[in-house]
Amino acid sequence: MLIEQITVTAFQQHTRVVACEETRQAICIDPGDDSEAIVEHIDGLHLSLQAIAITHAHLDHVGGVAALKKLKPEAKVTIHPADEFIYKALPDQPAWIGIPRAQWPALGFNFEEPPKVDEYWTDGQHYTVGKLEFQILHCPGHTPGHVVLFAQKSEKSLLEMFCLRVRSVGLICQEVQRSSCWSRFTTNCCRLAMTLKCIQGTDPLRQLVRSDSRIHS
Numbered sequence: 094m095l096i097e098q099i100t101v102t103a104f105q106q107h108t109r110v111v112a113c114e115e116t117r118q119a120i121c122i123d124p125g126d127d128s129e130a131i132v133e134h135i136d137g138l139h140l141s142l143q144a145i146a147i148t149h150a151h152l153d154h155v156g157g158v159a160a161l162k163k164l165k166p167e168a169k170v171t172i173h174p175a176d177e178f179i180y181k182a183l184p185d186q187p188a189w190i191g192i193p194r195a196q197w198p199a200l201g202f203n204f205e206e207p208p209k210v211d212e213y214w215t216d217g218q219h220y221t222v223g224k225l226e227f228q229i230l231h232c233p234g235h236t237p238g239h240v241v242l243f244a245q246k247s248e249k250s251l252l253e254m255f256c257l258r259v260r261s262v263g264l265i266c267q268e269v270q271r272s273s274c275w276s277r278f279t280t281n282c283c284r285l286a287m288t289l290k291c292i293q294g295t296d297p298l299r300q301l302v303r304s305d306s307r308i309h310s
């Protein structure tokens with residue numbers, strides 16, 4: 094598995110190009126911005142981009158989708174349906190987090206309407222990129238439609254992404270907790286945490302419990 098990391102936006106979000114070294118098939122996970130730099134990585138490595146794979150639809154993860162889709166129109170925009178309303182609201186998202194409109198141009202937050210979704214993730218789906226295999230796990234918490242691309246043969250960078258999500262999962266969990274998503278969140282996140290515990294000194298299960306107790310406090 095080939096993993097290229099490009100750090101984008103004022104939020105320092107890590108966009109990743111993940112590719113099968115054998116077939117050169119690739120996906121771009123969460124292009125928040127800097128699509129030209131992402132394409133430089135893709136073309137420089139002679140990769141074929143099959144999808145723009147969105148883990149969740151916050152602006153730092155989808156702000157670059159429109160530009161990347163124009164440069165790589167064959168790549169399928171893929172998202173969980175529960176996050177589509179957030180995705181479609183991209184131009185308004187800076188206001189959601191209280192950023193004054195006058196600051197949007199300087200921050201690169203003057204977003205255009207995002208392109209239509211081509212495909213949807215489903216929980217438990219097996220997803221292939223060349224000879225790489227991932228299981229798609231719907232882990233609502235940070236957003237209603239957040240997903241994890243889980244490689245059974247565990248690659249460190251993907252596991253790190255999961256740990257980060259677990260750490261930040263308290264942000265809108267009260268919404269999710271009230272919804273039918275909660276059982277899915279606890280089932281999939283606990284399963285991942287038990288599988289992946291103690292990565293780089295971080296125990297995802299402990300992080301999960303800590304987030305959970307914050308929700309209940």
Ligand SMILES: [Zn+2]
Pocket residue numbers: 149151235
């Ligand atoms: Zn987010």
